[in-house]
């Protein structure tokens with residue numbers, strides 16, 4: 001059987017502003033939560049940016065974006081996923097007028113993409129919030145934050161309406177359950193109540209639906225998606241107790257897509273709220289706003305997890321979401337369990353549940369790379385392990401497409417090496433392009449093509465036939 005990717009399949013790569021741009025205080029940018037978390041997204045935060053905070057410097061995409069986008073075009077990217085830093089547009093979040101220099105920066109990036117026929121896919125909020133709003137309003141805990149966010153999205157939709165068609169509201173919106181700091185919530189993680197977290201989630205869901213509504217009004221041909229972290233949760237054993245534990249854990253994640261895709265709170269959440277003493281303040285009009293559903297579902301996929309009703313392990317976070325180790329799977333150097341088939345499973349289960357197009361906007365292997373010199377004296381990385389990981393996952397996408405699932409595209413994570421979100425280090429690399437920068441901040445920032453660069457180029461050129 002000759003399985004094929006659709007002709008208009010959007011191949012590309014993904015990055016996030018705070019992990020690649022650097023220039024944290026240039027051209028009027030304000031501080032974001034990410035600028036003061038030198039140890040990664042779980043915190044703790046520091047009073048002000050510290051020297052060790054590599055995120056402040058990223059990979060200097062702010063000044064090198066032309067060179068980088070040119071390299072992406074060489075690989076044949078059809079799409080480039082990036083995020084706008086809210087604090088470049090509204091440095092504190094509550095200003096009357098936006099920062100023109102910040103707006104111009106993204107204008108230039110989008111122009112550069114279009115120069116090569118690359119479609120930008122923009123995440124409106126990727127793991128960040130103006131530090132000022134976090135301190136003053138406790139981030140998404142406060143309803144006020146919706147107003148500031150609304151102003152921000154109106155500004156960027158109006159400004160980029162002729163340049164950007166594909167948008168995502170919040171990156172991995174469901175990760176807030178485990179990492180409230182990402183929602184700008186300054187209450188220490190051990191003091192925060194479930195009620196407070198779900199109130200913040202409610203505000204974010206309303207904000208996401210509002211952004212979808214406004215986006216559709218300002219840019220009628222736009223495609224606006226939600227973005228979640230997809231981790232299929234398997235029962236560790238066939239014990240029905242394990243099956244139920246896995247089912248419930250899965251639902252905790254699916255809740256977010258349920259609301260964003262179906263436009264209302266799902267039936268099962270009532271019981272969950274009751275059993276967890278969650279009492280939400282839902283204002284008049286919120287339900288109407290939530291009806292503004294997304295056009296497609298996008299997600300990150302790195303791993304699957306197992307759930308067990310017995311194990312204490314279940315409560316600990318073995319990875320980003322939850323789970324116990326699956327004895328059948330190998331894992332990355334950071335303990336992320338590698339499960340290509342899980343991707344086909346996720347694609348099918350999402351499509352079955354929602355009947356909406358899907359977009360894999362993050363996937364990849366974080367690994368330590370060694371820069372070597374090839375026989376011609378060129379510096380490169382022989383990253384066969386990365387090629388294998390990507391190859392195995394993309395084969396499963398092809399399978400899912402053959403199953404009948406509608407998949408819009410694939411953007412591999414960190415297409416150019418960048419700072420890791422969870423460790424804040426450079427040495428966990430995902431890219432097709434090596435960036436000479438080390439954990440201690442040293443390095444020339446020069447870019448080098450890895451072996452996977454050529455592999456991906458061929459894959460795109462042949463629309464997946466080279467797999």
Ligand code: BGP
Pocket residue numbers: 016019127171172229300320362366413419420421422423428
């Ligand atoms: C996702 C985030 C990204 C990214 C990726 C890899 O959860 O959306 O920002 O960094 O994970 O994670 P890490 O950088 O921790 O390896």
